[in-house]
Amino acid sequence: MQNKFLKLRINGRFRRLKALMVKEFYQIIRDPSSILISVVLPLVLLFIYGFGISLDANHVKIGLVLEDTSPDAQSFAKSLTDSRYFDVTVVKDRRELDKDFLRGAIRGIVVIPSYFSAFRQRQDNVAPIQVIGDGSEPNTANFVQNYLQLTWQNWLQQERISSKLSGIPLINAQPRFWYNEELKSHNFLVPGSLAIIMTLIGTLLTALVISREWERGTMEAVMSTPVTIVELLFAKLLSYYILAMASMLMCVTFTVLLYQVPLRGSWWVLTLVSSIFLFPALGTGLLISTTSKSQIIAAQISIVSAFLPAFILSGFLFEISSMPLPIQILTYIIPARYFVSCLQTLFLVGTVWGLLWSNMLAMIALGIVVFMVTAHYTVKRLD
Amino acid sequence: MKEFLVNINNVSKQFEKEARAALQGITASIPKGEIVGLAGPDGSGKTTLIRLIAGLLLPTQGTITIGDYDTIKNASFVHHLIGYMPQKFGLYEDLTVLQNLNLYADLRGVTGEEKSQVFNKLLFFTGLQPFIDRLAKALSGGMKQKLGLACALLKKPALLLLDEPSVGVDPLSRRELWKMVHELLEEGISVVWSTAYLDEAEKCDTVLLLNDGKLLYNGSPSTLCKNVQGRVFKITDISRNRRNLLTQVLNQDNVMDGIIQGHDVRVVLKESSTLSIEKFLSEFDPKAKLVADSPRFEDAFIDILGGGPGGFSALAESLPKIEAKQDVIIEAKGLTKRFGSFTAADDITLSIRPGEIFGLLGPNGAGKTTTFKMMCGLLKPTHGSASVNGVDLQKAPGEARGHIGYMAQKFSLYDTLSLLQNLEFFAGIYNLTGKQKKKAIDQMIDIFNFKSYVNDTAHILPLGFKQRLALSCAVMHHPAVLFLDEPTSGVDPITRREFWNHINGLVRRGVTIMVTTHFMDEAENCDRIALVYRSKIIRTGTPDSLKEAAKTLDNPTPTLEDAFIQIIQQYDMTNAK
């Protein structure tokens, strides 16, 4: 008797799995919220991340106080107004700019003082211009300072060559930017944002979907059949894995076509890495849904514990090394962190196995931990 | 010698988050080849027990065996032996009938030749063949019920567990389901059918009666009824107000229980001597006659529980008398509501007189709640109008709505607030302030015995108290009109009677009441009822007149349910698609 049942179980496994996946498929295409989360939401987020977030300050609005009218001053002022980095408003009196600076309408003030042209006779190495940045936007202030310095240096260089100033700097820095020569922040932000979007889909989708079965009472009915809990969850995860991958494919296509981010790595490696990422991502969704049988709570927890940390701590926007040590340690348990690194590399560099392997292993390890915890909390029971 | 399939040994179940045990020390055996009724009000433990038998829950104590298999140790084998239909039928709404069947067939390992045979048989059996490509969510209640049953029967189980399969479904479908399940017995399947309808329990071969997690009775229904044999009587030919009569009768010493049945009053005496009651009747209403009646299962249930409540309604006493100003208090003219292409309520017309109890009777999905909501002003009609006291509630100023009381289905209370906080809130929004508010609240606490529950969170209150709380919140402001949406669904019979005592008392004070229900016997309390079926009102009249019209030679004393079924069948015939 025992053996008969055992045989039935094993033979039936594939059939049951297939049946469950067919059911998931029908549910997905007939349920608007799945489409919403896997198609509409990613596209909207991709759009927003792609166009909304940019760290490339081009045409930063600054004000220029031109107190000196000498040819030198005019020449430098022109190099500023010509610069593609700045959008310059020229005034004679500083007070005209105060209000705008306070309001944030301009992010920097450059003062060319009346004694500017005397710089050729100066003995010290202090530049005769003042640059005031807006500290309330530290990143922009950094940018303004850096590029002003650059513009000044370049102008000096021109001046030396054209007017034969004495003294040539001996050491020249030659920066080479690899993999993103145009330094478009787009190029690293958009691939990174894919990780955030996938975290959301993987976690939110799974969490909602399983809680829904509890709420509607179908979980009960299915559990009274010979199906095992492993089969049940596996079928669900596999189905949603396919959906998430389809969504990912769609997003990658948009990234390459619409945002023109190059994909220098291979597509199949990208698929591999994405699949591995979905392992802990879907697992987290599963864990959330086992701990809260209500859809609403599941959704809230997904957003707070998966999406927000992914956004802030994955390194896609904010540099992890700059964070305080305790927080850096926290980032090690966030799967998105590893995915972001892989994505930025696969798009901009190519297939760098050393980096990819270590990141993939980390994600697999996290996934295993998550699933073990989930298995512990899930029994084929209702209480 | 009866063979037993399931043995339940001293099973108890305590859920972590709850104070009271869901089941306490249940010992019973379920015989083979019978329909066993698992009866009791909501919260009595029926669903818990069924889930325990199905192996979906772990007992805190005790064991259950099905045949030779223990539900815990041999859980996986148990799944092969049982067919389970949970509440809400366990169907995937986004799948078609056929897809649902296919899913369960695959999950249960029914394939190939066996599968096509079983499908043919079940589809014919349930009458669902023409609907195989319809989405489950588009099926009517009765059809969902049948589909749920079919899914549970795919692999012929030894034991079929049905959790409240007939809740809210129309009486015709309910009867059909019953017939279908009976046929299964002939195939050797044993059935456990859990229900809150006591008249259904009566039809089972064996009944397990649960209340408050305890097993009150285990045996045949007829044996239980024997307990009250000779003590059940009908008072007919009542010339005085029958509600008055009921109240007075309930206050008599020897009377254990009494309810209104159409124009009559039905009583159950504590002892079989009719002397005292006859004496009372001769004084109160000499024209009335006392006639012996056959006992019903509900009578026996109340007997076990110790009898119903007295007739005095403190609530009614505390209210001021309301003078009727017009002939018609509540009116609906051609009320229609369409949602897209679906007509939820079609041309509803009715008028309710002051001091009347009017009932809307019908299965779930027939349009009762839609009609109800339109009359309360909660839903805007597509056509037609509804008014209370001449005022259209949808457009009414707040002042007019202060004369209405509303009790929502499932007693919508604020679960996370305490009992007292709920009372204070409702008092506040109905314009009761200061001393007046305090007096009203204290009165309610007094009348309904809330004292020891005042600070309990509404969520954990026993169902009967939730109902009382909902009622008190609805009447604190002394409304002239009360709207009650399924006010007694799921409560035990005693609480139900107490509730109707209060309602009867209110009506005697001049309050007009409109109530919806799908319990046929409850409709007997109404002065007039409207039968709602497929979005229309198909008949209006007093309960007795409806029963009268359904009299046949075979059935000289039809119940309201019989009457409803007959009317529905006539309607379906004349309006055949």
Next chain:
Amino acid sequence: MFNRILALIVKETLMVLRNKDARLVLIVPPLMQLFIFAFAATLDVQNIPIGILNRDNGEKSIELVQRFNGIPTFNPIYYLKSVEEITSFIDQQKGVMVLSIDEQFSRNLDAKKPVDVQLILDGRKSNTVQIVVGYVSRMLDDFNQDIATEVGITLQNTKIYPRNWFNPNLIFYWYNVPCLAGVLTMTIGFTLTALSVAREREMGTFDQLLVSPLQPFEILLGKSIPAIIISLVEATIIILAGIFIFRIPFTGYLILFYLSLFVFVCSVVGLGLLISSISETQQQAILGAFGIMSPAIILSGFATPIENMPKGLQYLTYINPLRYILVIAKGLFLKAMPADIVLSNTWPMAVIALFTLTGAAWFFRKRLE
């Protein structure tokens, strides 16, 4: 009328306070988020790992390399041994930059000939590396200066001494924390209200409210006032944390801040109630809330400046209340922003508040159709 509204306010507040989950959600996460985000959400450049390849053996190169040691900006420093190592170093992101000094360095410098120093930077972190380049350039300038003096050349390689107003040391959390006051208050306000109406509809109690003498605007007030108060309390906690724990200077008038915060909270609550009111189910409400909240936070100027966004999106930010409160928060904390600028940023929020609150009330009944 007041009594009815008061009864509603009491009920809403009790529902929040008595709900264990709600209590946790309201206190712990915001504070946790404040601390984590304040420190984590930084575009600052610290502890950046770099590599240095020094193929020269001379004194000068060693001196140059020495200057990179012990700076908090660059840490850890890896010393590479060959040019071949550069590729894998950058590719595998072991460091963000490699400073490559060739064999001729010291010799050429001694001969007063110019030399090149290569900086190889990981474009995958374009923001960081641009800041790094600026930093390294300055270091090289200093080095240039010192060499020149040593060798006896007069240089007019002038340096601009940067001055930054409002936040002279460019301390990142002086920017983050005022912004988070706005962002986290918005999150709270949203969470409190987005489910509010939808949940009552599912529970069935919303019908009770509509059947009672309550008017729609009374229901609106009853639901918004508790949310507004709680949100303002949260905001206060964050502001206090900012001033006393993070020691960020508050240079403006507190009363102006509270005035604008009040209007901001009203607009957020209005938006939340509107979403709740339009949704048929709680699930829709939460997806809607999330779908509005994330773009709102991203497109507010918090993560990246509005100036960097394409024109179309910049116009979109005009209907985002968070945009305005961020300007005000930074202004009042750091810039001693005068009242007229504060008010010019407040009135758009008032318009949004008005619009969303009336919309929400209108949908109370409308949704029943």
